[in-house]
Amino acid sequence: MNQPQNPGHVDPILAAGDEPMSNASGNAYFGDILETRLSRRTLLRGSLAAAVAGVMATQLPFGRALAAGPGVEAPSIGFKAIPVGTGDSVVVPEGYRVQAFIPWGTPISGDMPAFSLDASGENQAHQIGSHHDGMHYFAIDGSSRDGLLVLNHEYIEPRFLHAAAAGMPLDRNGFPQHEDGSRDADQVRKELNAHGVSVVRVRQGDDGQWQVVQDRLNRRVTGLTPMQLAGPVAGTEHVVTKYSPDGRMTRGTLNNCAHGVTPWNTYLAAEENWAGYFANEDAEIDRRQSRYGIETRAEGRYQWHRAQGGADEFVRFDATSRGAAPSEDYRNEPHAFGYMVEIDPFDPQSTPIKRTHLGRFAHEGVIFAPAVEGQPVVAYSGDDARFEYIYKFVSARPYEASNADGSLLDEGTLYVARFNDDGSGEWLALAPGQNGLTPENGFAELADILVNTRSAADHVGATKMDRPEWGAVDPATGQVYFTLTNNTRRSEEQVDAANPRAENHFGHIIRWQEDGTHAAERFAWDIFVLAGDTESGRDLAGEPLGQEAIFSSPDGLWIDPDRRVWIQSDISESVMNSGIHEVFGNNQMLVANPETGEIRRFLTGPIGQEITGVITTPDQRTMFVNVQHPGATTSAEAFAAGELVSHWPDGGNAIPRSATLVITREDGGIIGA
Template identity: 35%
Template sequence: MRKFLPLIGSHPGGRSAMTCRYRCGDACFHEVPNTSDNAYVGDVIAGVLSRRSVLRASAVVTVAAAAGATTLAQAPEASAAGAATAAKRKGGAKAARGLRFTPVAPNTTDAVTIPDGYAQNIVIRWGDPILRGAPAFDPDHQTAKAQAGQFGYNNDYMAVLDVPHERDRQLLVVNHEYTDEQLMFAGYDPANPTREQVEIGWAAHGLSVVVAQEERRSGRLTAVLRHRLNRRITATTPFEVTGPAAGSKLLRTSADPTGRRILGTLNNCGGGITPWGTVLSGEENFNQYFANGGAVTDPVTAARLKRYGIGGAASERKWERFDKRFDVAQEPNETNRFGWVVEIDPFDPESTPRKLTALGRFKHEAAEPRLTDDGRPVLYMGDDERFDYFYKFVSAKRMKRGNSRAAREHNRTLLDEGTLYVARFTGDSPAAEIDGSGKLPKDGEFDGVGEWIPLASGTTSFVEGMTAEEVYVFTRIAADKVGATKMDRPEDVEPSPRTGRVYIALTNNKDRGTAGKAPADEANPRNGNKHGQILELAEHWNDPAADRFSWRLFLVCGDPSDPATYFAGFPKEKVSPISCPDNITFDAHGNLWISTDGNALGTHDGLFGVATAGERRGEVKQFLTVPKGAETCGPIVQDRRVLVAVQHPGEVDGASVEKPASTWPDGPGKLVRPSVVGVWRRNGDDIGV
């Protein structure tokens, strides 16, 4: 008889209890790991108002410098008067270029719903064979060996690159965040998984690299199975450890006394593409895979585990029964080997992927790069936890152009040497005007300035009482010590390729303002924040390496009829409702596209486009919705197609293989399968023009 574990009620947003349990180990129902008493945004305003006009001017100069000869209309409104003017905008006769489609209405349809005039297809599904020798997917006879050659489970972040010398082909790199064994295996007993089920789970994590063929006339994309570049990276694939913490005693285990070789990557979420052609992937909710943290008696180690949300007894999936590295009592350092950004070379299937210690260790949700004027990469990174922080890394080296062996070898080192920073945000409104309701302050905007606080550079620590190795391995603790700003779950990050402004998705935080927790502040202005916000950041003088920035909230999400929402001053009756922003990307026209996770408005998650400039700045338009129980992930918006990863379809409380909650994508009687979906215009024209 199937055994079900108890479900926890009152989950944040629109997520099911099942999703919370398998995706993040019920993170939102555990004690908040950040118990520091850092100053909040609203507490640090002394001297800010006197500098406000100068900083606003620098923000406008930043935008102008980034855009060259662009007009001031492309910059954010720079005063209360500007915000008031924006509120009166009617918008032109047409939507912004790239967003000219009829918005999809909010719905609860068990399908991918797209605008009129568009078509869709499944590019690839969980279990589709991608390596030579891998069998076709057989839900009743799954094996770990087969899964290691098949497309993984719960697709998340996606990257697309051109395949050299192969016309109309692109290389798709996809993260596989987590597994839900109750939807994978008939008769699954969560209290007693079998070794084969566990090993299938290991093989279903990680990443897939798969070539896709474009149909030239329509833009339709289909996977090319068993191509020479196709690859699977799993929870048991060897990784090289690089950067200043490589070889640290904090990373050494009985299986790896050198601290330089780690098996596998887990809970891969957001990522990025480097300018030199590699793909980055962030390890997010890795803590849930480890058991028996509560058995650790050393107080220093116990405190470190607690700060990363590792505790308790058995893990959800019981992996510790089959590999002692997941048992903290036996291998206390194994947890330190996860929570990194990993880098892979998608064009070399034989290359060893790398874990990059210079970028710090936390629940990584994004690794989005920019280049400084002199060619040094800068990465922006979010830590997806309630009340955790926003980071950046500035490389010490310049990128070498070209594809020579020397250039490739040099560029492999760019993310190993540099300075790691954490952000402190300061609001420019009196604390009394930020009351937790989401009401705009008197100046008409939630905005302010900020600074990047250095944590470590190479072997130098800037944090009192911590070595550089400790800063990299226990980055959260270092950020606590220097007084970083507690945020509402910083998830994906995306610099605008047009303006250089950086957009940060802050998904939600149900604990904001509750007893003993940080109250609302200007960057996180709502207590009990169910719907999240998008923050827009401009580096001083548009220099990614600058140590100062200005910021404002671009969107405060939720029901447009709710006074506690804001859409960059655009008329609220003209926007699509949006809740819980997660992954974000840009199109070629400079529009921001937002996928949602856990829509708290009672309808399904979706993908939304929003203009960031001009008369239509702040106009949100829903492009698609996903099936029952699903989340929209990893959006890619190209000229002729949109790609989304439909993650955890049918993940509804009480669902199972025998009792599915969704029939997507293959209809009744078939196993529900996470999949990548492509959408294109039926007439072959570009998206939204």
């Protein structure tokens, strides 16, 4: 029979599956490098908040350091801000309308199996996955009414996935399990197929409503899909497994958070908190796994390796050394995860490719600088864990639109950022022989550096950051923005103007300007906004945030063609609507002006969710936004009693389902203007 399984203690500030801190290096904290600047200031009016305001209003690296310059127009923000929301609905400004679209379980391919809690694992391979996240709209023939919507499915909540879970006291991490510790094989298959990426053709009808179109391009890429490894790690001893003795293939992609869109119009899905999926009972675990949070343990996040029947596709989640050599077991299986996965949405027969030269870590996503003919391709990525780093890849070969493809990402240089106390910064190369990355220091070759990206970044002295998440590039100025969502491990001794809160619950957004082209090795940086309430939050001018602008835990980020900065929040479901987070209500999306720093709340979501993923059609008159894990704040006891806190989007007594929002203006105008 099925038994409830609820994993052990989870850090209360982390969302389900977020990676625990694993950086034990002695590198400077982001706060440490600014301690000198803060010590020169007096605490105006005797409060830290006042000190922050005073410091931010001065020269680099605070406040208005990166002015756009003449000839660059600030975007208009033409809607009235909405209040904080706590209801089980989506609220948008007056004059806007919203449609809930493609919820988990929507059929898109095969025999178009209808949504049902009783749906099989094979059915799920033809349905929209769960926990919608990063997303992009690929126009067909330039159309703003007909295109491919490609979206990530970060993880799952098994209790909402299986009919067999009904009545069990399961929390958001729990899953059905047999008395002997084994799992039902089809339940595991369904969970794997609910992960990954969906590619679905969508079209706007004459009535303004969007619909799924049955099309040959529709497909699912899941935790079971065969994938190619490319770049310096492919074919090395690091990724030899029983499935791929030559180290050139693997199966599946997991925990796909944010994304990226290449200059040659393909999609990149990030592999973020993948490490928790693996068990490993070896007494000693080397840095290729330990530096990513894998420790000696018999259990994985969902116990997939214990699926009944012992199928190879499930056993691989046990990374214990059980054979005489790596080609006889899956000790190296975790080394095939932690990359950006390239998917060609217009070729349903293509094999997804993991681009290993972009680094191996908890990728939140990747953002490309505008491609320039004859210059290198440049891409930025954040490692979403406490005290981890921000990276940049610069291709070896120049971009040529006529023949550009993913191979540009297989040769180049990966850099990691160091933020200096004077508002300058530098990119440190993670390359053989540079910055101490030598065989004598434990880095034998490029593949060794990339498989151990975090350890290499530790060694070169990169700056520890507060959970780097999404990035965005201003299309007019080239300034790069990154969200730093929170870091509750910051101590009192590390409080300073850039990180003004011990136990940083609220996060901030940093931005920088490269010194010349995006391939430069130096940059200047400042703080765009300190998230928080009306007392602790600070805008670009160092002024307190107004009620229309308060938010916590910035995560999703996108800058539209008119330069509006769209900010999405991800307050963990473990603290949402309680304690110091109660004032923020449900997770939300706001819009900021990059020149004035003005921020207005645009959208609030239903109960227990994260707002994530945002893109518009080319004409900017339709916006797509994702709502992930509504109802996640339902307690184990309430779930067992059938008392769910959310029934969005279907209402009534329905189980909550992640879904995409389609937002339009009633007058047909540009979103946000």
